Amino acid sequence: MKNTYRKIFKWGDKREESLDKGIVKLLKEKFDFSDKDFRQHYLFGDEEITLRKACSLPGDTINRLVAICGAENIDKSDYARASHAMGYFFSELLLLRKGEVNTPPDLVVYPRTEEEIIQILQICNKENIAVTPMGGRSSVTRGLETPKGGISLDLTRHFNKILEVNEINSTATVETGVYGPAFEKQLNNFGKGYTCGHFPQSFEYSTVGGWVAARGAGQESTYYGKIDDLVLAMKVITPAGIIETKDYPASAEAWDLNKTFIGSEGCLGIITRVTLKIKRWRPQNKTFASFIFKNFESATESMRNIMQAGIGKPSLFRISDPVETATGFKIKGFENSFSDKFLRFLGYHSGERCLMFVTVDGDKEYTHLIKKKIKKIARSEGGFSIGRKPTKEWLEQRYSSAYLRDPLMDIGVMTDTVETAVSWDKLINLWTAVRAYLEKREKVHVMAHISHVYETGANLYFTFLSPMKKGKELEDYLQYHKGLVDTIHNNGGSLTHHHGIGRALAPWMEDEMGKTAMGLMQASKDYLDPGGIMNPGGTLGLR
Numbered sequence: 001m002k003n004t005y006r007k008i009f010k011w012g013d014k015r016e017e018s019l020d021k022g023i024v025k026l027l028k029e030k031f032d033f034s035d036k037d038f039r040q041h042y043l044f045g046d047e048e049i050t051l052r053k054a055c056s057l058p059g060d061t062i063n064r065l066v067a068i069c070g071a072e073n074i075d076k077s078d079y080a081r082a083s084h085a086m087g088y089f090f091s092e093l094l095l096l097r098k099g100e101v102n103t104p105p106d107l108v109v110y111p112r113t114e115e116e117i118i119q120i121l122q123i124c125n126k127e128n129i130a131v132t133p134m135g136g137r138s139s140v141t142r143g144l145e146t147p148k149g150g151i152s153l154d155l156t157r158h159f160n161k162i163l164e165v166n167e168i169n170s171t172a173t174v175e176t177g178v179y180g181p182a183f184e185k186q187l188n189n190f191g192k193g194y195t196c197g198h199f200p201q202s203f204e205y206s207t208v209g210g211w212v213a214a215r216g217a218g219q220e221s222t223y224y225g226k227i228d229d230l231v232l233a234m235k236v237i238t239p240a241g242i243i244e245t246k247d248y249p250a251s252a253e254a255w256d257l258n259k260t261f262i263g264s265e266g267c268l269g270i271i272t273r274v275t276l277k278i279k280r281w282r283p284q285n286k287t288f289a290s291f292i293f294k295n296f297e298s299a300t301e302s303m304r305n306i307m308q309a310g311i312g313k314p315s316l317f318r319i320s321d322p323v324e325t326a327t328g329f330k331i332k333g334f335e336n337s338f339s340d341k342f343l344r345f346l347g348y349h350s351g352e353r354c355l356m357f358v359t360v361d362g363d364k365e366y367t368h369l370i371k372k373k374i375k376k377i378a379r380s381e382g383g384f385s386i387g388r389k390p391t392k393e394w395l396e397q398r399y400s401s402a403y404l405r406d407p408l409m410d411i412g413v414m415t416d417t418v419e420t421a422v423s424w425d426k427l428i429n430l431w432t433a434v435r436a437y438l439e440k441r442e443k444v445h446v447m448a449h450i451s452h453v454y455e456t457g458a459n460l461y462f463t464f465l466s467p468m469k470k471g472k473e474l475e476d477y478l479q480y481h482k483g484l485v486d487t488i489h490n491n492g493g494s495l496t497h498h499h500g501i502g503r504a505l506a507p508w509m510e511d512e513m514g515k516t517a518m519g520l521m522q523a524s525k526d527y528l529d530p531g532g533i534m535n536p537g538g539t540l541g542l543r
């Protein structure tokens with residue numbers, strides 16, 4: 001099989017091969033697509049990779065790296081370098097489809113031990129060679145680009161062991177290059193059975209190190225917590241030395257150094273191991289509920305009341321806004337069914353109604369009790385209970401919609417997601433403003449949901465689909481994306497709730513954080529990485 005650009009941007013998952021009938025129908029209706037449009041192969045990227053930029057590291061440096069890691073763990077092939085040159089941000093996927101990999105790393109290195117990482121950093125620091133740590137490479141923020149070439153340090157080949165599961169402390173210590181499913185499976189099968197509880201949509205193709213470094217959140221974070229809440233201790237190898245925090249349950253030893261590295265996006269050092277809090281895995285106790293509300297405002301109000309009632313927390317807790325709800329119903333063929341007509345008869349009209357998905361995890365009596373209490377609050381606010389099925393069905397496809405992007409891009413459809421966190425008092429206003437901005441575009445389909453919920457607010461997650469402006473795909477996308485981030489930023493939303501900053505959101509950082517805060521971050525970087533070799537080129541807005 002040829003080493004094509006396409007091989008890089010495809011996950012290689014069966015689910016990305018085709019669009020199902022419901023989506024085809026939606027695209028025909030929304031964008032007037034004809035059958036011919038579905039047969040096109042736009043920017044297919046199936047050319048063999050040939051990089052214009054050769055590896056520019058001196059032979060002597062490469063020999064020393066080979067002596068450290070072994071020749072089999074150093075790769076300077078065009079395929080390895082191109083596939084470690086960027087992640088999954090929409091503009092990066094476009095560039096790959098166009099065969100434009102202009103600043104690849106010089107080498108991909110797969111270290112085997114922490115000692116090897118220390119030696120690699122010593123060489124790179126001395127010779128001013130950039131080092132970009134990489135896990136599953138699922139970054140959607142331009143967090144992995146290598147504008148200064150250098151070394152892409154890939155941890156997935158050798159740093160994938162679970163070092164300890166401590167049943168007494170309820171913790172797991174793990175090497176950071178392990179992928180989600182391998183980690184979770186081992187926890188599920190260990191002793192009494194445990195879970196990490198961190199299930200990002202990219203779970204199947206992302207690693208523990210990436211979760212921590214990009215400060216992510218899983219789909220059940222409302223109960224299990226964001227990764228920030230799960231990390232207890234870590235080991236980080238920086239150019240200035242090693243920092244190892246301890247797994248105390250809590251501490252008042254100055255400020256929390258874990259937080260310095262959670263969200264550091266490879267700019268300060270390489271996180272080689274982390275100790276995470278784990279919980280008992282009891283899937284048999286999980287309870288499920290789904291509700292339909294008359295509109296987004298009442299669904300959101302009910303969600304807030306549930307979170308603030310002091311009754312305990314659901315694990316999966318989501319609301320799809322009216323368009324996302326209608327889209328889901330259309331794709332599933334629910335529209336005009338008997339149940340649809342019944343719901344409309346009750347006043348739950350298409351284009352206004354919103355679905356709420358709920359699961360509760362934990363002890364059996366707890367999960368039943370919390371579900372009962374949630375039902376009571378939801379009903380009192382106009383939520384109509386529609387049983388377990390919608391939520392169960394949602395969970396069955398929880399990772400799949402990620403694989404739609406490629407078949408959509410194949411037919412010339414631009415699709416992207418942007419997310420933010422916002423306090424309750426600004427949420428509806430922000431949702432309205434972002435929708436209004438996105439919908440200004442001719443031919444666009446915009447969906448939104450809330451999926452990570454707190455007592456004080458929630459996230460908002462927008463997905464848009466629109467035909468690409470052919471020949472100007474990149475400029476068009478970047479302009480639309482800029483306006484979108486500006487709208488979020490000007491209406492009280494955070495730059496990101498869980499995707500991270502990377503280079504994509506870096507231009508907004510100083511305005512968001514303030515000069516002094518940026519100065520503190522820069523000073524930390526300058527101390528830990530005096531030569532500026534760690535993931536350089538503007539990540540996080542740092543020099």
Ligand SMILES: Cc1cc2nc3c(=O)[nH]c(=O)nc-3n(C[C@H](O)[C@H](O)[C@H](O)COP(=O)(O)OP(=O)(O)OC[C@H]3O[C@@H](n4cnc5c(N)ncnc54)[C@H](O)[C@@H]3O)c2cc1C
Binds near residue numbers: 133138176206207270
């Ligand atoms: C389809 C799709 C769905 C997604 N859904 C979610 C979601 O639901 N929730 C969510 O949080 N994110 C989501 N993401 C974003 C992405 O998957 C997360 O940021 C993820 O945590 C990245 O993990 P990774 O192993 O792929 O890291 P990478 O993409 O390889 O790296 C991400 C960043 O972390 C740095 N890094 C990686 N490993 C280390 C390390 N060991 N030490 C220091 N720095 C390191 C890299 O340099 C880079 O800056 C999604 C992405 C895609 C493509």
